[in-house]
Amino acid sequence: MKGQHTMLVVEHDMGFVREIAQRITVLHLGRVLAEGGISENRGEPEGPRSLSRVKGVVVTLQLSSIDSFYGRSHVLHGLSLTVPAGQVTSVVGRNGTGKTTLLKTIMALTDHADGRIVLNGEDLSAKPTHLRAAAGIAYVPQGREIIADFTIRENILMGCFARRDGKRVLPDFIGELFPYLTENLDRPGGLLSGGQQQQLAIARALAADPKVLLLDEPNEGIQPSIVEDIERIIVRLNREMGLTVVLVEQNIEFVRFASHGFAMLEKGQIVASGPISTLTDTLVHEHMAV
Amino acid sequence: MIDVLFIGLSLSSILLLVALGLAITYGAMGVINMAHGEIVMAGAYVAVLSGIWLKTSFYVALPLAFLAAAALGWIIERLVVSRLYGRLLDTLLATWGVSMLIQQAIRLEFGLTFLGIHIAGLGTGLQNVAVPAELQGVVNIAGVELNAYRGFIVLVTVVLTALTWFIMYWTSLGMKVRAIIRNPKMAAACGIDVRKVNALTFAYGSGLAGVAGVMMSGFKGVSPDLGSSMVVDGFMVVVTGGLGSLIGTIMASGLLGETNALVAVATNDILARAVIFAAVILVIVLKPEGLFSFKRR
Numbered sequence: 001m002k003g004q005h006t007m008l009v010v011e012h013d014m015g016f017v018r019e020i021a022q023r024i025t026v027l028h029l030g031r032v033l034a035e036g037g038i039s040e041n042r043g044e045p046e047g048p049r050s051l052s053r054v055k056g057v058v059v060t061l062q063l064s065s066i067d068s069f070y071g072r073s074h075v076l077h078g079l080s081l082t083v084p085a086g087q088v089t090s091v092v093g094r095n096g097t098g099k100t101t102l103l104k105t106i107m108a109l110t111d112h113a114d115g116r117i118v119l120n121g122e123d124l125s126a127k128p129t130h131l132r133a134a135a136g137i138a139y140v141p142q143g144r145e146i147i148a149d150f151t152i153r154e155n156i157l158m159g160c161f162a163r164r165d166g167k168r169v170l171p172d173f174i175g176e177l178f179p180y181l182t183e184n185l186d187r188p189g190g191l192l193s194g195g196q197q198q199q200l201a202i203a204r205a206l207a208a209d210p211k212v213l214l215l216d217e218p219n220e221g222i223q224p225s226i227v228e229d230i231e232r233i234i235v236r237l238n239r240e241m242g243l244t245v246v247l248v249e250q251n252i253e254f255v256r257f258a259s260h261g262f263a264m265l266e267k268g269q270i271v272a273s274g275p276i277s278t279l280t281d282t283l284v285h286e287h288m289a290v
Numbered sequence: 291m292i293d294v295l296f297i298g299l300s301l302s303s304i305l306l307l308v309a310l311g312l313a314i315t316y317g318a319m320g321v322i323n324m325a326h327g328e329i330v331m332a333g334a335y336v337a338v339l340s341g342i343w344l345k346t347s348f349y350v351a352l353p354l355a356f357l358a359a360a361a362l363g364w365i366i367e368r369l370v371v372s373r374l375y376g377r378l379l380d381t382l383l384a385t386w387g388v389s390m391l392i393q394q395a396i397r398l399e400f401g402l403t404f405l406g407i408h409i410a411g412l413g414t415g416l417q418n419v420a421v422p423a424e425l426q427g428v429v430n431i432a433g434v435e436l437n438a439y440r441g442f443i444v445l446v447t448v449v450l451t452a453l454t455w456f457i458m459y460w461t462s463l464g465m466k467v468r469a470i471i472r473n474p475k476m477a478a479a480c481g482i483d484v485r486k487v488n489a490l491t492f493a494y495g496s497g498l499a500g501v502a503g504v505m506m507s508g509f510k511g512v513s514p515d516l517g518s519s520m521v522v523d524g525f526m527v528v529v530t531g532g533l534g535s536l537i538g539t540i541m542a543s544g545l546l547g548e549t550n551a552l553v554a555v556a557t558n559d560i561l562a563r564a565v566i567f568a569a570v571i572l573v574i575v576l577k578p579e580g581l582f583s584f585k586r587r
Binding site: 130134 | 466468469472473475477478479480481482484
């Protein structure tokens with residue numbers, strides 16, 4: 001049998017693809033984005049450069065012994081977390097355990113933080129918020145925080161200030177991901193529904209052409225019909241565009257579906273973490289049941 | 291009647307130049323800059339000193355005062371205000387201190403009087419600035435005689451307001467400023483260097499105040515306390531117009547300037563002042579967010 005059959009496999013799971021395929025073709029919006037052979041060395045792709053972005057092998061966000069504060073309140077305690085490149089890492093836990101603070105700390109938006117934050121070998125620990133954004137971290141905050149009297153276009157373009165090439169353009173894939181937004185570019189952001197605002201906040205983050213996307217409860221307070229849309233978009237951003245995602249999420253079902261790895265927070269510390277398969281019901285009951 | 295309205299318009303213009311800077315800095319940074327009036331005064335002294343020392347005309351003083359006042363504002367922002375962001379009362383006190391420092395520095399000629407050295411143009415005395423001959427007469431428009439200098443004030447203000455509007459709504463710097471006014475944290479998370487933009491904004495607002503100072507030097511004597519009341523007037527405009535609203539600031543300047551002129555002509559200056567205060571208090575009580583404020587989320 002060996003070598004006798006030619007197989008054409010359509011697959012999202014890069015691990016599986018690497019194991020069985022000799023050649024790989026990446027499609028995006030009906031066009032070939034990249035083509036090349038599979039290297040023996042996992043994580044060292046040959047072929048066109050864009051392939052490495054799709055596989056996302058280079059980016060990793062590393063947090064070590066992070067302490068974070070609002071005024072005198074000490075929220076995160078010696079927290080360490082590795083975010084593997086090209087994966088979705090979910091941060092779960094009860095309310096008030098520091099999940100949002102963790103994302104804010106990565107963006108340098110808390111009052112004070114100690115510890116090391118390294119993105120792709122670049123030490124960001126001493127850098128202010130705007131330089132972390134420029135280094136490739138994009139943030140979609142809880143409650144979206146889009147600017148109500150900016151138009152949709154202005155809200156999206158705002159994200160472009162973090163682009164290193166200084167370009168201020170609407171990325172073309174935004175039209176494909178969020179058709180409503182591109183059809184209503186001159187509408188004020190404040191007139192949008194919660195779900196549309198969430199899409200706008202994600203589009204704004206994507207306009208920065210980021211390496212890592214931080215999402216804080218993207219489905220909170222959004223009508224059920226749109227939740228599915230947003231979930232699908234998050235999965236596509238990772239699987240098709242190779243974006244590394246850190247997701248704060250309460251819905252365990254979606255966490256299990258979308259993530260590769262997880263970190264469980266309690267009282268500002270990580271009490272469990274690992275591949276998503278190790279997020280057992282027992283763990284969930286122990287640390288998330290109210 | 292038209293001539294009274296025209297006087298009101300010129301008053302409004304100076305008010306607007308002073309208030310624009312305050313509105314932007316207060317809106318973007320939440321900073322009440324008590325030294326803003328002294329920046330107006332510094333602009334007036336640029337007109338005095340450039341006339342004495344550089345022998346240049348009144349017109350040259352306009353860009354010079356803009357640059358000098360912008361530099362002064364930038365220094366104040368870097369040295370004092372930038373260290374106190376988010377602490378409204380502290381900035382208020384600190385900038386009040388700065389305002390006294392600047393006033394006394396002019397009064398004491400930077401301390402040189404103690405050494406018997408005098409700088410012509412500075413000191414406690416009242417200085418006069420020569421207004422070019424072509425601005426001293428009257429212009430006859432549709433049978434109404436209008437003061438040419440007041441017309442010049444209105445013209446300069448219109449140009450600078452248009453420039454400000456252009457910067458705010460058509461440049462990427464303006465978009466950064468507007469984003470910071472609405473949501474400074476999210477602006478930073480989108481890659482905007484908030485500190486740098488704040489310093490630039492502060493300098494620009496100060497530059498406008500400097501130009502306002504030059505305008506004032508043309509119709510009243512220049513003295514070290516010229517700007518003291520201006521910061522109060524400026525803030526009345528900002529409060530009436532509403533935070534972070536350029537249109538609001540423009541409308542409120544017009545409203546307060548015209549009211550002042552109309553009441554002053556009908557009665558007297560003191561009563562006009564009282565009416566203005568009453569109107570502002572009424573606005574604060576009935577519409578605390580200002581007459582033209584944008585809606586907060």
